[in-house]
Amino acid sequence: MQIQIKGVRVIDPGNIEGIRDIRIKDGLFEAVSEPGQLPDVAEASQDVNVIDGQGLIGVPGLIDVHVHLREPGQEYKETIETGLKAAAAGGITAVCCMPNTNPVNDNAQVTAFILSQAKKVHAARVYPVGAISANLEGQKLNDIADMKKAGIWAVTDDGMPVTDSQLMRRTLEYCKSLDIPVLVHAEDKRLADGGAMNEGLPATVMGIKGIPNAAESVMVMRDIALAELTGARVHFCHMSTAQSIEAIRAAKAKGVRVTCETAPHYFTLTDADIPAYDTNFKMNPPLRSDKDRAAIIEGLADGTIDMIATDHAPHAEDEKQVEFDQAAFGIVGLETSLGLSLDLVTRGHLTLIQLVEKMAKAPADLMGINNDIVPGNRADLTLIDMDTDWIVNPDAFVSKGRNTPFTGRSLKGAAAFTIVDGRIVYTRSSSF
Amino acid sequence: MRFTKKDILDIDSLTREEITYILDTARGMKEISQRAIKKVPTLRGKTIVLFFQEPSTRTKLSFELAGKRLSADTVAISKSSSSIVKGETLRDTVRTLESMKPDIIVMRHSSSGAAYQVAKWVKCAVINAGDGTHAHPSQALLDMMTIQEEKGGFEGLKVSLVGDISHSRVARSNIIGLSRMGARVTVCAPGTMIPMGIEQMGCTVAEDMDTCVTDADVVMMLRIQKERQGSLLFPSEREYAALYGLNPARLALAAKDALVMHPGPLNRGVEISTRVADGEHAVILDQVTNGVALRMALFYLVSGGTKHADSN
Numbered sequence: 188m189q190i191q192i193k194g195v196r197v198i199d200p201g202n203i204e205g206i207r208d209i210r211i212k213d214g215l216f217e218a219v220s221e222p223g224q225l226p227d228v229a230e231a232s233q234d235v236n237v238i239d240g241q242g243l244i245g246v247p248g249l250i251d252v253h254v255h256l257r258e259p260g261q262e263y264k265e266t267i268e269t270g271l272k273a274a275a276a277g278g279i280t281a282v283c284c285m286p287n288t289n290p291v292n293d294n295a296q297v298t299a300f301i302l303s304q305a306k307k308v309h310a311a312r313v314y315p316v317g318a319i320s321a322n323l324e325g326q327k328l329n330d331i332a333d334m335k336k337a338g339i340w341a342v343t344d345d346g347m348p349v350t351d352s353q354l355m356r357r358t359l360e361y362c363k364s365l366d367i368p369v370l371v372h373a374e375d376k377r378l379a380d381g382g383a384m385n386e387g388l389p390a391t392v393m394g395i396k397g398i399p400n401a402a403e404s405v406m407v408m409r410d411i412a413l414a415e416l417t418g419a420r421v422h423f424c425h426m427s428t429a430q431s432i433e434a435i436r437a438a439k440a441k442g443v444r445v446t447c448e449t450a451p452h453y454f455t456l457t458d459a460d461i462p463a464y465d466t467n468f469k470m471n472p473p474l475r476s477d478k479d480r481a482a483i484i485e486g487l488a489d490g491t492i493d494m495i496a497t498d499h500a501p502h503a504e505d506e507k508q509v510e511f512d513q514a515a516f517g518i519v520g521l522e523t524s525l526g527l528s529l530d531l532v533t534r535g536h537l538t539l540i541q542l543v544e545k546m547a548k549a550p551a552d553l554m555g556i557n558n559d560i561v562p563g564n565r566a567d568l569t570l571i572d573m574d575t576d577w578i579v580n581p582d583a584f585v586s587k588g589r590n591t592p593f594t595g596r597s598l599k600g601a602a603a604f605t606i607v608d609g610r611i612v613y614t615r616s617s618s619f
Numbered sequence: 620m621r622f623t624k625k626d627i628l629d630i631d632s633l634t635r636e637e638i639t640y641i642l643d644t645a646r647g648m649k650e651i652s653q654r655a656i657k658k659v660p661t662l663r664g665k666t667i668v669l670f671f672q673e674p675s676t677r678t679k680l681s682f683e684l685a686g687k688r689l690s691a692d693t694v695a696i697s698k699s700s701s702s703i704v705k706g707e708t709l710r711d712t713v714r715t716l717e718s719m720k721p722d723i724i725v726m727r728h729s730s731s732g733a734a735y736q737v738a739k740w741v742k743c744a745v746i747n748a749g750d751g752t753h754a755h756p757s758q759a760l761l762d763m764m765t766i767q768e769e770k771g772g773f774e775g776l777k778v779s780l781v782g783d784i785s786h787s788r789v790a791r792s793n794i795i796g797l798s799r800m801g802a803r804v805t806v807c808a809p810g811t812m813i814p815m816g817i818e819q820m821g822c823t824v825a826e827d828m829d830t831c832v833t834d835a836d837v838v839m840m841l842r843i844q845k846e847r848q849g850s851l852l853f854p855s856e857r858e859y860a861a862l863y864g865l866n867p868a869r870l871a872l873a874a875k876d877a878l879v880m881h882p883g884p885l886n887r888g889v890e891i892s893t894r895v896a897d898g899e900h901a902v903i904l905d906q907v908t909n910g911v912a913l914r915m916a917l918f919y920l921v922s923g924g925t926k927h928a929d930s931n
Binding site: 387388390391392393394395396397463464505509510511512513 | 631708709710728730731732733735736750751752753754788791814815816817819820
């Protein structure tokens with residue numbers, strides 16, 4: 188199958204910025220040319236899918252480095268198939284899945300299972316992330332090289348952060364020799380102390396136990412110190428606090444090899460936005476104060492925050508329709524990420540080029556893959572319609588998860604086409 | 620005035636006028652409990668379910684007596700006697716309860732916000748009898764009723780609130796209610812028990828107990844939960860009592876006619892000394908008496924009591 192895209196505005200930072208015609212063949216970009224230079228495809232040819240790119244923006248396939256696909260083990264929340272299709276619907280061509288499945292992705296067999304399941308689905312790609320310690324218990328290092336061979340590109344204990352600083356040091360040293368990054372869910376569980384939302388006035392008013400900013404930032408600071416000690420690559424997940432951003436900014440200035448991501452809800456919402464005990468606003472880290480939200484936006488704008496990831500965490504309805512303190516942490520994000528992030532551009536916080544860096548290029552750099560739009564490269568491409576207005580409706584989600592705090596929110600901009608491996612895996616229907 | 624609230628979930632959702640109206644209604648109810656035959660037919664045929672998922676003696680009994688004195692049928696279920704122990708969710712439990720057509724559900728729950736959620740899930744009236752560390756509206760209202768009885772009003776009164784503010788729904792509801800009615804509320808506790816942002820709820824935080832109590836018109840002590848000893852909130856009861864206990868010497872700093880209040884149960888010798896608890900300033904038992912009247916008023920009002928008044 189071939190795809191020909193005519194007259195699309197391409198934004199591929201450091202590579203292309205301008206109107207191009209693109210031809211895709213056999214899974215690869217075959218030609219990327221100035222408009223009108225590619226020979227017209229014979230109209231009779233049924234084998235060629237022609238897309239009028241006028242009004243669309245073509246960017247390297249978006250990558251979400253922090254996603255929970257739930258399979259194996261919790262298929263009632265999400266499956267690899269529904270998760271990857273939801274990603275495609277959100278304009279995302281590749282996701283990195285966290286290891287907290289059941290069984291945990293702490294060995295090569297589970298990694299291989301995930302990849303084989305993903306192969307059956309014509310949607311986004313998956314790049315599995317392995318666990319640091321056996322069963323995420325923070326005791327014993329896994330056979331990380333074995334998992335790397337099977338297909339992981341990074342390790343993390345995600346929601347069960349490594350408290351043992353010695354284990355963390357050894358993990359960093361070991362992963363440095365394997366040349367893979369370590370992803371850090373920065374949380375001191377003792378400081379978080381079973382809290383369910385941000386520590387601050389709204390939590391005090393609601394009588395909900397608070398999670399202080401320091402629960403995140405002390406671990407960020409520890410792992411910056413360990414990154415400095417070991418020279419390993421550390422990537423901080425879903426940053427939510429001003430203090431973390433400040434620490435990472437200083438570490439980067441010093442030349443420590445750290446990167447970080449934030450999620451759309453941290454630059455969109457604050458703890459003051461939580462409607463009375465609405466569990467769809469409960470996630471970890473929690474929605475913070477407006478001061479933190481401003482610091483996140485500032486960090487995105489000045490480059491301290493390298494990328495945007497969703498921490499897509501689908502849950503079944505009955506895990507959310509319970510008391511606030513007992514409800515599961517997490518919200519879905521794959522299908523709202525692009526729309527919410529484009530709002531940063533609309534509001535003038537980021538340029539479109541910066542946004543493409545944060546949603547496509549920086550993730551690729553972290554993962555060590557090349558997603559430039561150049562002939563010969565794998566054809567992963569997102570075509571964005573910047574002008575489409577739509578309203579978030581969880582019932583229309585492809586994901587099994589409906590747990591979003593953004594229900595009813597008006598967004599501008601969405602993926603019109605998502606192309607993975609030279610195939611159209613998502614087309615936005617005109618009915619929206 | 621017409622009282623139109625279906626539910627009593629917290630103090631924050633009540634206006635100053637509504638609070639005044641509830642207190643006025645409660646004063647009228649108080650007399651019923653002083654009669655030889657302590658029963659009026661007002662809520663005959665109404666069903667009240669007392670759904671208590673946390674241990675409670677006085678609050679539950681108070682609500683139950685309030686219902687019975689208004690001739691309502693009251694049924695009590697507890698956590699251990701409900702299907703919660705079989706793994707049923709709160710939502711399923713209360714929707715099941717509702718299917719038996721009660722008029723009012725009174726609920727106590729260990730999770731903050733539970734009453735809010737239940738009020739969304741059911742159509743009958745919901746009265747929050749304490750949810751986690753969030754709110755205990757009937758307690759704050761009976762406290763206000765007691766203060767009003769003794770002091771005539773709230774404007775300009777200095778009310779000191781001492782104890783574990785962080786974990787106290789009584790404190791939160793009183794801070795909001797009393798400040799809304801014009802009192803000046805000062806709180807005091809070790810830093811471990813002062814939640815972030817509490818000043819913005821309408822109170823000031825005193826540096827120490829003596830400052831807090833000085834010139835107070837009302838000293839409200841909160842129960843220190845013994846099980847929290849050693850949990851990093853405070854080192855020992857002995858040290859807590861020394862720094863934050865109300866004893867005669869401290870009470871002497873307060874206004875001459877100061878009231879001493881406590882929502883109970885008391886930890887004598889910890890947050891309050893026996894001499895103070897049993898002394899002439901204490902109105903602790905009046906609070907309990909007023910509790911029944913206040914809860915009768917709540918039942919009457921959420922049952923559409925004022926609609927009756929209007930039509931008569």
